[in-house]
Amino acid sequence: MPPAAEGxxxxxxxxxxxxxxxxxxxxxxxxxxxxxxxxxxELIVVVDGSTDATTSKLAAVECRIPLRIIEQPNRGLAAxxxxxxxxxxxxxxxxxxxxxxxxxxxxxxxxxxxRDGADxxxxxxxxxxxxxxxxxxxxxxIRNFEPPSKSVSAFDIYGGHFAVRRDVFEQLGGFDVSFTxxxxxxxxxxxxxxxxxxxxxxxxxxNAVCRHEKQISPIDYLRRAxxxxxxxxxxxxxxxxxxxxxxxxxxxxxxSKRLRLLSQVPIVPQIVAGCVGVAxxxxxxxPLRRSRGVERLCHAAYAWSYWSSVYREGALPELWxxxxxx
Numbered sequence: 345m346p347p348a349a350e351g352x353x354x355x356x357x358x359x360x361x362x363x364x365x366x367x368x369x370x371x372x373x374x375x376x377x378x379x380x381x382x383x384x385x386e387l388i389v390v391v392d393g394s395t396d397a398t399t400s401k402l403a404a405v406e407c408r409i410p411l412r413i414i415e416q417p418n419r420g421l422a423a424x425x426x427x428x429x430x431x432x433x434x435x436x437x438x439x440x441x442x443x444x445x446x447x448x449x450x451x452x453x454x455x456x457x458x459r460d461g462a463d464x465x466x467x468x469x470x471x472x473x474x475x476x477x478x479x480x481x482x483x484x485x486i487r488n489f490e491p492p493s494k495s496v497s498a499f500d501i502y503g504g505h506f507a508v509r510r511d512v513f514e515q516l517g518g519f520d521v522s523f524t525x526x527x528x529x530x531x532x533x534x535x536x537x538x539x540x541x542x543x544x545x546x547x548x549x550x551n552a553v554c555r556h557e558k559q560i561s562p563i564d565y566l567r568r569a570x571x572x573x574x575x576x577x578x579x580x581x582x583x584x585x586x587x588x589x590x591x592x593x594x595x596x597x598x599x600s601k602r603l604r605l606l607s608q609v610p611i612v613p614q615i616v617a618g619c620v621g622v623a624x625x626x627x628x629x630x631p632l633r634r635s636r637g638v639e640r641l642c643h644a645a646y647a648w649s650y651w652s653s654v655y656r657e658g659a660l661p662e663l664w665x666x667x668x669x670x
Contacts, residue, residue, distance in 0.1 A: 354434075354435060354436055354455045354458060354459070355384040355385070355433070355434040355435045355436065356381065356384075356385045356386070356434045356435075356436045356437075356438055356451055356454075356455075356507075357385075357386050357387075357388060357428075357429075357432030357433060357434030357436070357437050357438070357510070358376060358385070358386070358387045358388065358409075358438045358440060359388050359390070359425060359428035359429055359432060359437055359438065359439050359440070360372065360387070360388070360389045360390070360428070360439075360440050360441070360442050361389075361390045361392055361421055361424030361425050361428065361441075361442065362389060362390070362391055362392065362394060362398060362424075362442035363391075363392045363393060363394055363418065363421075363424075363442075364394050364395070364396050364398075365394070365396075365398070365442040365443065365558070366394070366396045366397060366398045366401050366402070368442050368443040368557060368558045369389065369398060369402060369442040369443075370401060370402060370405050371445060371557065372440065372442055372443065372444055372445060372446070373387065373389070373402065373405050373407050373411065374405060374407075375444075375445045375446040375447075376407065376409060376446055377405075377406065377407040377408045377409060378408075378446075378448055379409070379446055379448055379450055379451055380448050380449060380451065380452060381409065381451045384434065385409050385410075385434070385451065386409065386410050386411075386412070386432070386433065386434060387407065387409045387410065387411045387412070388411075388412050388414065388428040388431055388432060389402060389411065389412070389413050389414070389428075389442075390414045390415075390416065390424040390425070390427050390428045391413060391414065391415045391416070392416060392418050392419060392420070392421070392423070392424040393416065393417050393418025393419070399413055399415055412431065414427060414428065414431060419521070419525070420521060420524035420525045420528075421503075421524040421529075421532065422518075422519035422520060422521040422522075422523055422524040422525075422532040423519075423521040423524070423525075425439055425503065425518070425519055425532075426518040426519055426521065429510070429513055429514075429518060430518075432510060434510065435509065435510055435511075436454070436455075436458060436507055436508070436509060436510065437507065437508050437509075437510050437513055438451070438454060438506075438507040439503055439504070439505070439506045439507070439508075440504065440505055440554065441503075441504035441505070441556075442558075443556060443557045443558030444469065444504060444505060444554040444555070444556060444557070445554060445555040445556075445557050446554050447553055447554065447555075450467075450552055450553070450554065453467075453549060453551050453552035453553075454467070454507045454549065454552050457547055457549050457552070458507075458509070460547075461545060462545050462546070462547045463508065463509050463512050463540075463544035463545045463546065464506070464507065464508040464509065464512065464540055464544060464545070464546045464547075465506070465507045465508075465546075465547055465548075465549050465552065466491040466496055466500055466501050466502065466505070466506055466546065466547070466548045466549065467491070467505035467506065467507065467549055467552040467553070467554065468488070468489060468490045468491060468505070468548075468549065468550045468551070468552060468553045468554075469489050469502075469504070469505050469553060469554045469555065469556045470486055470487065470488050470489070470553065470554075470555050470556065471486070471487045471489070471555075471556045472484070472485065472486050472487075472555075473485060473559075474559065474639060475559055475560060475565070476559060476560065476561075476562055476565050476624070476639065476642055477559035477560060477561045477562070477628070478559075478561075478562070478624075478625070478627075478628025478629070478633055479562075479624070479628055479633050479638060479639050479642075480633050480634050481633075481634055481635060481636045481638070481639050482639070483634075489502075489556075490548070490550040491548025491549070491550065492548045493547060493548050493549070493550060494547070494548070496537075496541070496546045496547060496548050497537075497541075497589065498534045498535075498537030498538040498540075498541060498586070498589075499534060499537075499589060499590075499593045500537075500548060501533050501534060501536070501537035501540075501546070502533060503519070503532065503533035503536075504556070505552075505554050506533065508540070512540070512544055516536065516539050516540060518536075519532045519533070519535070519536050520532055520535050520536070520582075522578065523535060523575050523578060523579070524575070527571055527574075528571055528574050528575045528578070529568050529571035529572055529575055530568075530571070530572045530575045530576070531572075531575040531576055531578065531579040532575075534579055534586075535579055535582060535583070538583050538586065561621075561625065562620070562621045562624035562625050562628070562642055563618075563621035563622070563625060565621070565642065565646065566617040566618070566620060566621045566642070566645055566646055566649060567617075567621075568646075569617065569646045569647075569649035569650035569653060570614065570649060570650070570653045572650065572653075573650050573651075573653030573654045573656075573657055573659070574653065574657055576590065576594075576654070576657075576659060577654070577657035577658065577659035580659050580660070587660070590660070591660065594660075596654075596660055599651060603647065603648070603651060604651070606648060606652075607648065607651040607652045607654070607655045608652075608655055609652070610656075613645075613648045613649045613651075613652035613653075614649055614652065614653075616645055616648065616649075617645045617646070617648070617649040620641060620642060620645035621642075621645075623641075624638055624641065624642050
């Protein structure tokens with residue numbers, strides 16, 4: 345069991361990395377200020393090379409919970425989380441993304457799971473509308489992302505809402521920063537999860553809920569297709585034992601033969617993705633923002649760019665009739 349403060353209350357350090365997210369992080373901090381928590385709770389925000397005046401604007405936000413703002417040059421998401429964890433004093437690290445709005449009982453929900461014996465807890469979150477900024481076809485639609493309460497997989501672990509005992513985090517050496525350096529995106533949480541699950545008790549808590557608020561621009565959304573593919577190739581190279589699970593999770597086995605063939609075309613998928621990003625950005629300023637077809641076009645361009653990048657990275661080569669290299 346993790347150490348507790350006086351009176352038996354668990355001590356939490358909430359760690360939030362942020363990059364160019366000044367508007368969303370201020371809203372997130374306001375929601376954290378409203379949490380029901382012990383006097384030993386602290387909030388650490390790591391500003392990872394932002395140039396949008398995050399620090400000054402965040403310093404002006406009233407927060408009932410002690411807030412520390414740490415600035416560093418841009419080193420990527422995993423490095424920012426590690427920096428915040430290294431400055432933390434609480435027994436429990438709660439990692440949140442800078443666009444998560446917390447419900448008032450969030451810490452109580454997490455504390456209950458740790459008191460029941462968990463070493464780490466995967467939280468839930470909801471999203472409303474389209475994840476792509478400016479598009480309103482799905483306006484009003486709510487999507488729920490709930491981890492399984494038992495038999496949690498590394499593919500269920502999402503670093504944007506994840507709690508872990510600080511001593512366990514330190515024992516495992518934190519997140520592998522190579523996954524989110526040099527423009528890569530994602531898989532630092534799955535890599536940590538794979539190492540975590542080898543020894544420790546990880547549970548999902550569908551009752552610990554945040555609202556995921558921020559949308560991503562069409563251009564950034566499509567850029568992430570390539571970034572995610574690179575990180576997933578790195579994950580397979582480091583953990584080849586997850587190949588079958590990666591195929592199931594990604595739906596690779598169900599990709600059409602046509603998409604597999606098109607994914608082998610050099611350069612064109614990325615050019616198309618760039619053009620679609622510009623076109624969808626423009627469409628979002630017109631009545632076409634309500635078009636289901638525009639959103640489908642964006643998702644189709646993402647899929648083509650993603651699978652093309654998977655092919656180029658040499659990940660899951662059996663999908664193209666090549667010998668495995670990972």
